[in-house]
Amino acid sequence: MQNGSKLPPPKVLLYLEQFDEGHAREIADVFDVSLSMVQRQLERFERAGALVCSTLENHGIHTVLSGGSVVSIYSDNVYESYDLDFIEIGLGRSVDVATSELGFKKSGRHWAHRDTRFWVEFSTGPVQIGKTHISSFAERSTRFGTLRLLHPTDCVMDRLAAYFHWNDTESLEQAVLVALAQEIDLDRIASWAEAEGGGSKFAEFVDRIDPRD
Numbered sequence: 001m002q003n004g005s006k007l008p009p010p011k012v013l014l015y016l017e018q019f020d021e022g023h024a025r026e027i028a029d030v031f032d033v034s035l036s037m038v039q040r041q042l043e044r045f046e047r048a049g050a051l052v053c054s055t056l057e058n059h060g061i062h063t064v065l066s067g068g069s070v071v072s073i074y075s076d077n078v079y080e081s082y083d084l085d086f087i088e089i090g091l092g093r094s095v096d097v098a099t100s101e102l103g104f105k106k107s108g109r110h111w112a113h114r115d116t117r118f119w120v121e122f123s124t125g126p127v128q129i130g131k132t133h134i135s136s137f138a139e140r141s142t143r144f145g146t147l148r149l150l151h152p153t154d155c156v157m158d159r160l161a162a163y164f165h166w167n168d169t170e171s172l173e174q175a176v177l178v179a180l181a182q183e184i185d186l187d188r189i190a191s192w193a194e195a196e197g198g199g200s201k202f203a204e205f206v207d208r209i210d211p212r213d
Contacts (some may be wrong), residue, residue, distance in 0.1 A: 054145025
């Protein structure tokens, strides 16, 4: 273990590039560095998200962070994805000027930066999880600006939606991580899951976060 050594950002980003997403402990094991060192490195992704969100806000573009990056934030970086998935809310406007101001360039459906390997992606709103429209969002303040993102309960629903409809078991794992780390409204999730036809898959989720003896 390289205690006290510095973990270069490209190492974490290279791992995430190869495996698309990962857990902080797995990354630490791969590179033989401390877990806390990896978590500090991964916290930079949240600050990057806040910088993007605030810059867009200055250009009159309102966005919400969704997807795996929100899981990373709410699980204290136990889980990490290198995609910053933003959803535009309100009037749709071009993000070209704002993202170019930060040094990002369009690469397919993503925006990439030459100094990093994480990608930014924008989707058109409204924010919807299954059949449910979402209009209330959380905010987190950093020295780089304010990050708007899904509330923990909505983050869990977002991940469960992928499990319910596409059998994505990794999304179930992400939902469990957030549910165990954050205060969530399980009754609201239960009502939503019933409307989505969650059935036995929702029951599996409940067993994972509150196992019966």
